[in-house]
Amino acid sequence: DAKTTQPTSMDCAEGRAANLPCNHSTISGNEYVYWYRQIHSQGPQYIIHGLKNNETNEMASLIITEDRKSSTLILPHATLRDTAVYYCIVRASGTYKYIFGTGTRLKVLA
């Protein structure tokens, strides 16, 4: 599985956009990028995923670079409830396993 690298922690002001980067420089052509978040003492929550194109849903936007070596998760208007650990995961086609990295601890500040 491709390895992902994320900053350990980030702060964001409430109401502002939170941009969470992820580096996956060894990703191959058929590997998807998934984003989850984990609020303290809960199971991870699915946010969004993509392969090549940028994606948007009601929670967030996912921007994948053209070479697919990195991506950015965007929370357009962060709220205090978005404080969590955000995980970027690369899943190889044909396997359904997730290998979690260390994630980014996002703290939204009032």
Place this chain on the structure above:
Amino acid sequence: GAVVSQHPSWVICKSGTSVKIECRSLDFQATTMFWYRQFPKQSLMLMATSNEGSKATYEQGVEKDKFLINHASLTLSTLTVTSAHPEDSSFYICSARGDRGRNEQYFGPGTRLTVT
């Protein structure tokens, strides 16, 4: 949709006893379920992959005789921690892969196990 439940949400047991944790997909059929373990301030570590009707596939370093996994139906997988010891105390989380061509995993709320 895509709700996964776990039972119990927390359990305390004595050293040497066994504990069973249930994972259910409530509104979809899950041919594949996964079990993870998470220690405080650490990331999730995949323990095993469970396919309905077949033996689980364990990750390297995970003792299959200690962590018994059964996936008897498309909506239920169980993890039994046998002869639990204090070092088995952890947060155990299951997930289920969506059906109908959706491959993302949906996670349960987790079970906190404390072995005294």
